[in-house]
Amino acid sequence: MMKFMLAAYWDSRPDGLEKCTGDAKQFFARLAEADPLLAHWYERGRSRKDALKRKVDTSDTQPLRDRLLKGRNRRDLDHSVIEELGFSLSFWNGAREEEEWASIRIGCGRYGERVSNHVLLDLPDKSQDLKWIENASKLLGQVAEIWRPQWAGIMSKKAIRERDFDLDNPLVDWMVYVPRAVPAMPLPSRVEQLKGLGSIIIVQPDPPVGDDAEELSRIRRAERLLRVRENLG
Numbered sequence: 001m002m003k004f005m006l007a008a009y010w011d012s013r014p015d016g017l018e019k020c021t022g023d024a025k026q027f028f029a030r031l032a033e034a035d036p037l038l039a040h041w042y043e044r045g046r047s048r049k050d051a052l053k054r055k056v057d058t059s060d061t062q063p064l065r066d067r068l069l070k071g072r073n074r075r076d077l078d079h080s081v082i083e084e085l086g087f088s089l090s091f092w093n094g095a096r097e098e099e100e101w102a103s104i105r106i107g108c109g110r111y112g113e114r115v116s117n118h119v120l121l122d123l124p125d126k127s128q129d130l131k132w133i134e135n136a137s138k139l140l141g142q143v144a145e146i147w148r149p150q151w152a153g154i155m156s157k158k159a160i161r162e163r164d165f166d167l168d169n170p171l172v173d174w175m176v177y178v179p180r181a182v183p184a185m186p187l188p189s190r191v192e193q194l195k196g197l198g199s200i201i202i203v204q205p206d207p208p209v210g211d212d213a214e215e216l217s218r219i220r221r222a223e224r225l226l227r228v229r230e231n232l233g
Contacts, residue, residue, distance in 0.1 A: 001099075002210060004174070005160075006121040008143050008152035009167045012111040020087050020108035021065045023146050027106075027119070028058035030142045034135045037100050037124045041091040043067070052094055064089070068108070086110035086117070099125040116167060119147055123154075133207070137175055137192055137200055144177050144197045152177040158210045172222045175202050182225065189218055201225070 015023075032039035041058055045051035056063050071088035072081050086109030093102040105120045136154055143152050155173035163171065170176045179198035182191050192200040203218050 001125045002207065003125070003157040004123045004154060004207060005157060006119070006123060006140065006143065006152070006154050008119045008147050008149035008177075010117050010147065010149040012113075012115055013109070013117055014084075014111040015086070015109040015117075017065065017068060017087060017109070020068055020106075021061055023108065024064050024068070024089070024106055025058065025061055027142070027146050028064075030139065030146070031104075031121075032058075034139045035124075035127050035132060037093060037095065037102055037127060038121075040093055041104070042094045044090060044092060051092065055094070056091060067091075068106075084110065084112040084115065086115075093124070095124065097126075101125075102127075117149075118167075119143065119149075119152075133205070137202055140175055140177050140200055141192070141194050141197070144179070144194055144200075148179070148197075149177070150179065156208060156210060159208070170226055172201070172203065172219050172226065174204070174207050175200055176222070176226075177201075178226065185222065185225065189222060 028041065041056050042051050043054035043056060045054055056067060058064060067089040068087035071090070073085040074081055086107060088105070088107045090105045091103065095101045102124045103122045105118070107118050110117050140152060140154060143149065151170040153171055153173060153176040155171055159171065159173040165171055170178055177198060177200045181193065182199035182201060184191055185201065188204050190202050192202065194200065201222050203222050204215065208215050208219070
């Protein structure tokens, strides 16, 4: 089964601790609504048994605040905080079965040259049922609303490995969000307009399989559309 992830990226933005905490709390609430497998989260440990002792109440502000502070980068010499590298956290969902496994990494409040912020969610294989397919674009829209990224998408890890992935430019695979208007596309592709936020291009109704000629043609068509819009804008 193809492995999928949701990824969102944005450049330098000096969001403070309270903003990052509030955004993370809101996002975890939306994840819990989207899929029961994304409702419970744990800090990583030395072993699975150790990690399962480290459950994080993501509905509570203070635990998230503490983890974001814990994830700050520090200098080797005096252990002082590197302010421009912001805050980060990394959780997993504690699943016993491999097909239910998920993880999330958040980097927020980073600023300066050659830095980026991100949300990276490795999705469970078991989520690829009808309910997940129906909820996927909704979740991507919520990512756009909460994090305001430069782009975001739901994509296969195969596509990331085999195509020219550059976090500065949208990778078109299954779904991709950009913060601007995008015109309609021929079926089975479609475009969802997010009021005041931009557009989600849904290349096809179901997740891509990665080796289908018609599927690749639809992906290339969406890439050309985004490239043209970028040049016009």
